[in-house]
Amino acid sequence: MRVTDPRGRFLGQALHSPRSEIRLRLLERTDRVVDDAWWRARIAEAAARRQAIDADAFRVIYGEGDGLPSLIVDRYGRYLVAQLLSAGLETMRDMIIAALGAVLEPAGVLLRNDAAVRRREGLDEQVTLAWGEVPERIEVREGAIRYYAAPWTGQKTGAFLDQRTARLAAGRVAVPGGRALDCFSYHGSFALHLARHAASVTALDVSAEALARGADNAALNGFTNIAWTEADAFEALRAFERARERFDTIVLDPPAFAKSRATVPQALRGYREINLRAMRILAPGGSLVTASCSHHVRRPEFLGMLAEAAADSGRRLVLRELLGQGEDHPEILTIPETGYLKGAVLGLLP
Numbered sequence: 001m002r003v004t005d006p007r008g009r010f011l012g013q014a015l016h017s018p019r020s021e022i023r024l025r026l027l028e029r030t031d032r033v034v035d036d037a038w039w040r041a042r043i044a045e046a047a048a049r050r051q052a053i054d055a056d057a058f059r060v061i062y063g064e065g066d067g068l069p070s071l072i073v074d075r076y077g078r079y080l081v082a083q084l085l086s087a088g089l090e091t092m093r094d095m096i097i098a099a100l101g102a103v104l105e106p107a108g109v110l111l112r113n114d115a116a117v118r119r120r121e122g123l124d125e126q127v128t129l130a131w132g133e134v135p136e137r138i139e140v141r142e143g144a145i146r147y148y149a150a151p152w153t154g155q156k157t158g159a160f161l162d163q164r165t166a167r168l169a170a171g172r173v174a175v176p177g178g179r180a181l182d183c184f185s186y187h188g189s190f191a192l193h194l195a196r197h198a199a200s201v202t203a204l205d206v207s208a209e210a211l212a213r214g215a216d217n218a219a220l221n222g223f224t225n226i227a228w229t230e231a232d233a234f235e236a237l238r239a240f241e242r243a244r245e246r247f248d249t250i251v252l253d254p255p256a257f258a259k260s261r262a263t264v265p266q267a268l269r270g271y272r273e274i275n276l277r278a279m280r281i282l283a284p285g286g287s288l289v290t291a292s293c294s295h296h297v298r299r300p301e302f303l304g305m306l307a308e309a310a311a312d313s314g315r316r317l318v319l320r321e322l323l324g325q326g327e328d329h330p331e332i333l334t335i336p337e338t339g340y341l342k343g344a345v346l347g348l349l350p
């Protein structure tokens, strides 16, 4: 749709969502026709920006961050999983699928249009095969490890692709021959990177189904040093502290504790609690890789929370590395909604 200002001056072309709170999403600033060739060019540019990624599972199109608002496309090996998250985009569905096929040459395209935000656009929620074939599970590579993604049923589009760079960082800082702990492990993607270096890894999650898939992932890599434990991370961390257990490398990758602005104070208390416990059970010389994916908790609040937890722990922790979204989830500085993932690698001085 053509957009003009009140005086009739041309502003650009936008996706139009008649029933959404967000009526217009700017797609093109010129009057160039948005046709097959336009989509192919945008997709090819986004793919080119990811060429240096050392993995075959990553986000190829991150909506607004790639200038394609409300479009998500993830690559899992030879397959693509896409989400069309606005009514305006939905009207261009066939053109987008065709352009993805032409540029990225996948063996299949799955639409994971089961995201709740589609309801606000007046759209239905469904998972449909748009093109070719997409298996129930896909073996993919991330750096030196391999894992199975579950495109039809897994969380998000089949895996937490957004933490790829943090997982590689965890692999880098894992203490060789040490004891490692991966809290909120899902299907064990951090645990796998830790297991390459640590003598033993404990992977914790409340989902037995995710842990079973984690065990399959360990077998895929030939790792026998990961213990898969169904537990509440809050309780487990308290129990480890009471038992005076120590770990050389700890990962905290919880779900978003703050679902809205109003719940930020409560969420920060939750983050502080798990970080404080983790700091107390960290062995001297060890590393804590900690993250928050809550949109509403901004980076300064996250770092402030870590400083408070460190003060309460009575231990001296150093900030080794700041973590955030990788190049496949580009954050636009002037659009805070495009940035949500924050993290840090902390070290405990020996």
Ligand SMILES: C[S@@+](CC[C@H](N)C(=O)[O-])C[C@H]1O[C@@H](n2cnc3c(N)ncnc32)[C@H](O)[C@@H]1O
Pocket: 159, 160, 163, 183, 184, 185, 186, 187, 188, 189, 190, 204, 205, 206, 207, 210, 231, 232, 233, 234, 253, 254, 255, 256, 293
């Ligand atoms: C953000 S995901 C973790 C993603 C994972 N680290 C990865 O990189 O693939 C959060 C996970 O926390 C788990 N979870 C939620 N609440 C939990 C709790 N209280 N204790 C342990 N796990 C929990 C969920 O089942 C989910 O698998």
